[in-house]
Amino acid sequence: MRKVVRGFYSVAYAVKLCKPNIICAYPITPQTEIVENLALMYANGELENCKYITAESEFAAASILVGASAAGARTFTATCSQGLILMSEVLFNAAGMRLPIVIVNTNRALSAPLSIWNDLQDSMALRDAGIIQVYVENNQEAHDMVPQAYKIAEDKRVRLPFMICMDGYKLTHAYEPVDLLDQNVVDSFLPPYSPEVYLTTKKPVAFGCYAPPHIYMEFRVAMQRAMERAKEIMEKVFADWAEVSGRNWGGHLEVVYPDSKNFVIAMGSIVGLLRKVVEELRNEGISVGLVKLRTFRPFPVQELRKSLENAEKIIVIDRSVSFGYEGNLSIELKSALYGMSPEVISFILGLGGRDVPKDFLKELVKNAILGKEKSGFKGFKEFEEVIP
């Protein structure tokens, strides 16, 4: 059913089709309309075997979902920015307890200064939580990722929380044509969640128990192995999805013009703009390709090394920064390509919703390829620091 909908509706509708048992959230811009739509569906009786719980904070929302997930419920929440980092204490626990909670993070800048606008700083802060992170380019991909997220997260060999990262406003509030899935398609793809062990009075257990030094490390090794297995399982699920839905989003990466000498790599909605930039530059006779990184955790090291083995120059588009070092994706990419010798130029731009016009981006990429542009922050006004 092809409709013109906004990003948050495409997510809410997909969540409904996945038949969650517990939805729990706290409102935060630009995520709110996702759970508002779900609350409306719940109030209208469209969600069977489901309870919608309003929490008093994101910390509470995540905590309620940990309990619900441990009790065997399929769970959903959406958040971003301050909400996500308020959840973080709980989410690290959820990962350690191996609970397959699905979170949609509508990427938004972190305070201070207060900003409700888009960049990727929030989800980057949770890089090491043990949560699978996938970044989507458009609202159809966000819609399609929801059933895939449940299937991957709930796989017995994985059992980790799954975070779908979609750009706040740029996707959430954008109207796009989205082919809304049929219930039958989702039902045939996603079996009901039925964990072997869950909280029940019939067979009492406790989750995430105390582990002294003689046993703690083994649990962390197990999480790393689960992430490594997830990498393979995700490829399989992505391929199955292409068959079931007829839409192939690629694997952990999508590589456009793989035989190019130069590459641009980015995550999220800015990839859409880069497609156009790459087309225009190629029309000018510049050999440039595009790598869309979909999966950020687990990080697809081998896939990146293979796709970029003949690259002479790689331009990384970062929309977040590790203060005191550089753009987060740039750090990860350089580490993944260790031992290879392409030139890597990293641009940090678009922070806190700063507009990134196509021609600006095109000039940056072009000049980088021509050796006329250095790494660093781009698209900001020079300033003098003053204490008022």
Place this chain on the structure above:
Amino acid sequence: MKIRLNIGAISEPLQSEQFKTGDWGTEWSFVDREKCTACRVCEQFCPDGCIEVKEIEGKEVAVVDHNYCKGCGVCASVCRYGAIKMELKELFKVDVC
């Protein structure tokens, strides 16, 4: 031999009995059986549940299980009869210069 690891650190009931926490603290509590009235306040307040009122030589008194007592001192501070005191373990009775 490989150990068995419960994914998600999922534990069955009473597993914590295997963790003897009695060597954690520097002190542990002792009950003066003469002063103890078996009021059970310490039994209620012990965060580790390691105080139990038992009958000893015909009298009900609070008994501390030193296999689990972490030496927090809550029992000594809630005892209304001054019957519980914290004592430094022999191990820590050292001169510090």
